[in-house]
Amino acid sequence: MEYTDEKIKSILNQYKKKRDRENKKYHEELKHDEEWTKMNNEKSKQYYKNNKEAVKKKYITNQEYIKIRNLYRYYLREERVNDFKNKHAEKYAYLQNKGYVPIDDPIHEEKKNDIKTFFDIVDENKEIFENE
Numbered sequence: 001m002e003y004t005d006e007k008i009k010s011i012l013n014q015y016k017k018k019r020d021r022e023n024k025k026y027h028e029e030l031k032h033d034e035e036w037t038k039m040n041n042e043k044s045k046q047y048y049k050n051n052k053e054a055v056k057k058k059y060i061t062n063q064e065y066i067k068i069r070n071l072y073r074y075y076l077r078e079e080r081v082n083d084f085k086n087k088h089a090e091k092y093a094y095l096q097n098k099g100y101v102p103i104d105d106p107i108h109e110e111k112k113n114d115i116k117t118f119f120d121i122v123d124e125n126k127e128i129f130e131n132e
Contacts (some may be wrong), residue, residue, distance in 0.1 A: 068094055072101070
């Protein structure tokens with residue numbers, strides 16, 4: 001099935017409205033409702049109990065990535081990313097391959113500029129979405 005530009009804009013508009021509606025409902029109603037908060041906490045605890053092994057397995061498989069990412073965050077917080085690049089070149093390349101850190105190559109920069117996120121498209125076409 002092929003979508004026309006109008007259909008794509010309509011779908012994006014519906015999605016954006018739905019997200020805004022859900023966000024508004026959470027911040028205005030649910031967040032302040034003690035009963036909902038208790039119920040949500042119970043669901044979270046139950047989910048954790050049911051999936052404890054899966055979470056543990058996921059952590060163990062991603063342990064190296066998590067350690068490298070946390071080290072990078074430290075350097076980022078201290079505003080010393082260039083030091084991280086120089087001292088830990090292999091780890092920086094690893095984060096680039098994982099997609100956590102953007103690749104600095106000029107070839108990739110051109111590709112990155114062509115790709116727009118969903119919200120960039122919506123923001124650029126605000127007048128179209130508001131008129132529908």
